[in-house]
Each structure stands twice: as structure tokens, then as C-alpha cells.
Amino acid sequence: MPPEHRTVLLNEAVEALRIQPDGHYIDGTFGRGGHSRAILARLGPAGRLTVFDKDPQAIAVAQALAAQDARVTVRHEGFAALAGLAPASVDGILLDLGVSSPQLDDPARGFSFRHDGPLDMRMDPTRGISAAEWLATASVAEMTEVIREYGEERFAASIAKAIDRRRQERGPVRTTTELAQIVAGAVKTREPGKDPATRTFQALRIHLNAELEELQQALSGSLRVLRPGGRLVVISFHSLEDRCVKRFLQAHARFPVDRRLPMVAPPPPAWAELARIMPSAQEVAANVRARSAVLRCATRTAAAVAPSQGGAR
Numbered sequence: 001m002p003p004e005h006r007t008v009l010l011n012e013a014v015e016a017l018r019i020q021p022d023g024h025y026i027d028g029t030f031g032r033g034g035h036s037r038a039i040l041a042r043l044g045p046a047g048r049l050t051v052f053d054k055d056p057q058a059i060a061v062a063q064a065l066a067a068q069d070a071r072v073t074v075r076h077e078g079f080a081a082l083a084g085l086a087p088a089s090v091d092g093i094l095l096d097l098g099v100s101s102p103q104l105d106d107p108a109r110g111f112s113f114r115h116d117g118p119l120d121m122r123m124d125p126t127r128g129i130s131a132a133e134w135l136a137t138a139s140v141a142e143m144t145e146v147i148r149e150y151g152e153e154r155f156a157a158s159i160a161k162a163i164d165r166r167r168q169e170r171g172p173v174r175t176t177t178e179l180a181q182i183v184a185g186a187v188k189t190r191e192p193g194k195d196p197a198t199r200t201f202q203a204l205r206i207h208l209n210a211e212l213e214e215l216q217q218a219l220s221g222s223l224r225v226l227r228p229g230g231r232l233v234v235i236s237f238h239s240l241e242d243r244c245v246k247r248f249l250q251a252h253a254r255f256p257v258d259r260r261l262p263m264v265a266p267p268p269p270a271w272a273e274l275a276r277i278m279p280s281a282q283e284v285a286a287n288v289r290a291r292s293a294v295l296r297c298a299t300r301t302a303a304a305v306a307p308s309q310g311g312a313r
Contacts, residue, residue, distance in 0.1 A: 006034075006101070006287045006289075007032075007034030007096075008235060008283070008287065008293045009235055010035065010038055011038075012277050012295055013035055013094055013233050013295060014038045014039060016231060016295065017039065017092040017094060018092070019043065019047075019091075019092065020047075020091055021047055022044055022046040022047055023047055024047070024048040024050070024091055025039050025047070025090070025091060025092045025093070025094070026049075026050050026052070026079075026085075026090055026093045026094065027039065027049060027050075027096075028079030028093060028094060028095040028218060029079060030051040030052065030058050030059070030061070030074075031053065031096065032061055032102060033051075033062065035094055035096060036049060036062070036065065036072070040072070043071060045071075048071050048073065049071055049073070050073045050075065050082075050085075051072060052075045052077060052078065052079045052082065054078050054123040054127075055103065056076070056124065056126065057102070059076045062074045078123075079095055079214065079218045080213075080218050080221065082218055082222070082225060083217060083220065083221025083225065085225045086225070087225060088224075088225065088228070089227070090230055091229075091231070092226075092230055092231045092232075092233070093218075093222050093225075093226065093232050093233065094233045094234075096235045097211070097215065097234065097237060098238070098241065099205060101289060109121070109125070110130070110132075111201070111205060112201070113180035113197040113198075114195075117175065117176050118130070118132065118174065118175060119132040119174055119178070120132070121205045121208050128209075130208075131179075131204045131205075131208055132172060132174050134204070134208060135167075135173050135179075135204075136172040136173075140160045140161055141160075143160035143164070144159075144160040146203050146207045147159055147160060147199070147203045148203075149203070150202065150207050151199035151200055153199040153203065159186045159200055162186035163179075176201075179197065179200070179201075180195070180196075180197040180201075183196050183197040184197065212240060212241070212244060215241065215244055215245070216248075219234075219244075219248045220248075223252065223270055223300070226300040227300065228300060228301060229300065230300040231299055232249075232297060232298050233295065233296075233297040234295070234296050234297070235293055235294070235295045236293070236294050236296070237289075242294045249274050249298050252270040253270070253271040253272070253298070254269055268301060268302070269301060269303060271299065271300065272298065273299040274297075275297050275298070276295070277297070279291070
């Protein structure tokens with residue numbers, strides 16, 4: 001049986017939103033609704049919650065919730081679309097990044113090397129191409145770049161060459177087990193307790209779902225749609241995501257002053273009260289998937305700051 005799904009940093013994330021009963025909040029990654037239900041429990045009758053998700057299974061759960069609660073609006077799309085909401089119309093945004101436990105535990109989704117299944121990895125299986133389709137046509141150079149950049153894998157070139165060799169000898173890689181075995185044969189050493197395929201699977205998932213690009217769009221959009229005093233809360237699970245969020249917040253929380261120019265007052269920062277929260281030892285002991293989680297949050301100030309990318313890496 002798959003392990004019970006447990007929402008990571010549930011209480012910490014909801015507390016960080018500082019929910020107002022009549023406010024409008026966004027759950028950018030509905031998943032199975034753990035954060036959304038906790039937000040709704042703190043909203044009053046006039047409060048609103050807009051939820052986003054790419055996954056059709058998650059959307060089915062969200063739509064069932066919306067049928068019971070008129071305060072919920074469901075959007076079947078990635079959270080980058082939040083940038084299209086009305087300016088200064090939102091009191092809080094929550095982004096719980098990465099792949100969810102139900103997705104990892106479903107062999108048919110192809111996210112995990114721990115289960116044999118089709119090599120898919122799409123957050124929305126109805127759109128785009130699967131990992132198997134991409135690996136069937138990508139060049140060695142393309143595979144190397146993706147695995148190195150998004151997996152931070154030092155054996156990226158060896159893995160890409162091994163995949164290409166397998167394609168030429170036996171045809172395309174079609175299952176998660178096949179890919180995991182190829183990677184294991186190409187990776188010479190690995191940290192104790194870490195499967196050799198971990199970084200490669202992460203890299204392919206991030207690339208196929210354009211996860212970092214979407215995160216950058218959502219972060220930029222948050223500057224536009226949050227009201228002054230609104231809260232941005234982001235939970236990340238690997239260094240690329242966390243680095244992206246950290247740099248974005250820091251870039252808009254201060255402004256460099258060129259001392260060679262005449263003394264002028266610097267513009268006010270867009271973010272204040274930046275904070276970083278880690279899961280407790282008790283949560284990590286109870287839920288192994290919490291061990292790599294990092295929560296970053298900030299308050300939107302009244303500053304009128306034009307959105308920018310803030311650096312992905």
C-alpha cells in the first residue's frame with residue numbers, strides 16, 4: 001500500500017499566510033487539498049479561495065470541494081496563470097512546489113524509479129510529450145544539458161551517452177525501471193542511501209513540466225496581484241527551487257545604491273519580513289518527504305515595483 005499522503009509544513013504555511021476571514025487567497029498547487037482545506041477553515045463566509053493545478057486527478061478532487069463550498073474557484077492550469085488575476089486583488093499566495101505524494105506513488109504517472117511503469121512524468125498527462133517521447137529524440141548534448149542543469153548531476157554526460165547507446169542497440173527507453181537501470185550503470189559513485197537515478201528523474205521532470213520557468217512567472221506575477229500587506233508563502237523541496245525563490249525575494253527586498261551618483265532616496269522595497277522556516281524534527285521523523293522542505297515567506301509592501309525575473313540560479 002502507498003504511504004498515507006501528509007501535507008508538508010501544513011500548519012506553518014497556513015500561519016504564514018496570516019489569513020483574514022474575508023480575504024482572497026490562492027493555493028497554487030491544490031494536490032489533494034490539504035492546504036486548501038486548512039485555509040478554508042480560517043476563512044469566513046465572504047472569504048474566497050482560488051486553486052490551481054495541472055493534474056486532472058487533483059482537479060477532480062478540487063471540483064468536488066468547490067461543489068460543496070461556494071468560496072472555492074478551480075483553475076485547471078499551472079500556477080503561472082495567477083499573474084493574469086486583477087492587480088492588487090489577492091491577500092495571500094501559497095505555492096507548494098514539486099511533485100506530490102499521490103503522483104509519486106502512482107506507477108502509471110512515471111515519476112518514481114521505485115515503481116515500474118510507463119516513463120511519463122507529465123503533471124498533466126493530457127498535454128505535452130512524455131519523458132519517453134523526449135528521450136527517444138533528444139540529442140546527447142540536449143540530454144546532458146538537462147540532466148546537468150536540472151539534476152545537478154556530475155555524471156550527466158555519461159548518463160546521456162548510456163541512454164543513446166541503449167536507443168541504438170535496443171530501441172527507445174519506455175519504462176521507469178529501464179531508465180533507472182541505465183542510470184545505475186552509468187553513475188560510478190553516489191551518496192550513501194541515495195539512488196543513482198534520483199537526480200536524473202528530477203531533471204527530466206523539471207524540464208518536461210517547465211517547472212522553474214513557471215515558478216519565475218508566478219513569482220513575478222505575485223508582485224502584481226498581491227495587495228499591500230499580502231503574503232507570499234513558497235514551499236520548495238530541492239535547491240534549484242529554493243535558490244530561485246530566495247534570489248527573487250532578496251532582489252526585490254533591497255535596492256543597490258550607486259554611491260557615485262548624487263544622493264537620492266532609494267525606492268522602497270517590494271518585500272518585507274522575509275523569513276525561512278524548516279520542518280520540525282518531529283515532522284521529519286513522521287514524514288520522510290519533509291526532510292528536504294524549505295518554506296520561505298514575505299509580506300508585500302505598498303511599493304510600486306515593476307515585475308522582473310530575479311534570477312533562476
